[in-house]
Amino acid sequence: DAGITQSPRHKVTETGTPVTLRCHQTENHRYMYWYRQDPGHGLRLIHYSYGVKDTDKGEVSDGYSVSRSKTEDFLLTLESATSSQTSVYFCAISDSVRVAYGYTFGSGTRLTVV
Amino acid sequence: AQSVTQLDSQVPVFEEAPVELRCNYSSSVSVYLFWYVQYPNQGLQLLLKYLSGSTLVKGINGFEAEFNKSQTSFHLRKPSVHISDTAEYFCAVSDQETSGSRLTFGEGTQLTVNP
Numbered sequence: 001d002a003g004i005t006q007s008p009r010h011k012v013t014e015t016g017t018p019v020t021l022r023c024h025q026t027e028n029h030r031y032m033y034w035y036r037q038d039p040g041h042g043l044r045l046i047h048y049s050y051g052v053k054d055t056d057k058g059e060v061s062d063g064y065s066v067s068r069s070k071t072e073d074f075l076l077t078l079e080s081a082t083s084s085q086t087s088v089y090f091c092a093i094s095d096s097v098r099v100a101y102g103y104t105f106g107s108g109t110r111l112t113v114v
Numbered sequence: 115a116q117s118v119t120q121l122d123s124q125v126p127v128f129e130e131a132p133v134e135l136r137c138n139y140s141s142s143v144s145v146y147l148f149w150y151v152q153y154p155n156q157g158l159q160l161l162l163k164y165l166s167g168s169t170l171v172k173g174i175n176g177f178e179a180e181f182n183k184s185q186t187s188f189h190l191r192k193p194s195v196h197i198s199d200t201a202e203y204f205c206a207v208s209d210q211e212t213s214g215s216r217l218t219f220g221e222g223t224q225l226t227v228n229p
Contacts, residue, residue: 043204105150
């Protein structure tokens with residue numbers, strides 16, 4: 001979707017190194033989310049943000065941190081990457097706390113930790 | 115808390131055949147229900163959603179889903195599939211009563227349409 005971009009699209013990194021993934025939106029939406037997608041698990045929520053500097057944990061937050069210093073950017077950091085964090089990471093945005101209005105997803109970042 | 119179970123991880127069908135992808139959910143409160151589609155190497159796109167009202171919901175690309183509260187199901191159907199429908203499909207749920215409630219996804223169903 002043109003209103004939300006993720007970078008990088010692909011990354012290979014070594015175990016123990018820090019990694020930061022970026023989600024950038026041009027929609028001025030308040031809510032932003034980071035999910036990871038793994039076979040057999042669907043999408044699982046890592047962290048989410050409900051405004052600048054306001055973030056909270058999802059169901060699989062261990063080993064991850066986030067920051068949101070501007071409305072348009074939501075960063076996901078793996079402080080010390082592990083092989084279990086090899087996954088496809090999706091960012092999503094929403095303009096309402098009522099999820100019924102729908103999420104818009106980015107195209108994903110494929111991360112491989114070797 | 116809510117949960118979603120997609121009963122089939124893979125569904126192979128022939129072109130022009132009908133298809134049903136099954137989704138059951140669990141929640142102690144009223145819910146919103148969604149189906150998303152993911153084409154290879156892309157993000158998720160919303161196919162359709164049930165918020166309230168008619169239990170039969172029509173979405174894009176000829177898909178429809180029926181909400182069955184007594185069976186806690188939200189199965190996705192299409193009467194005649196095309197090769198281009200090959201994708202992974204995700205069912206998702208959110209409860210209506212929790213402020214800031216977020217989507218919970220099922221494990222996904224890979225639909226493969228063969229010629």
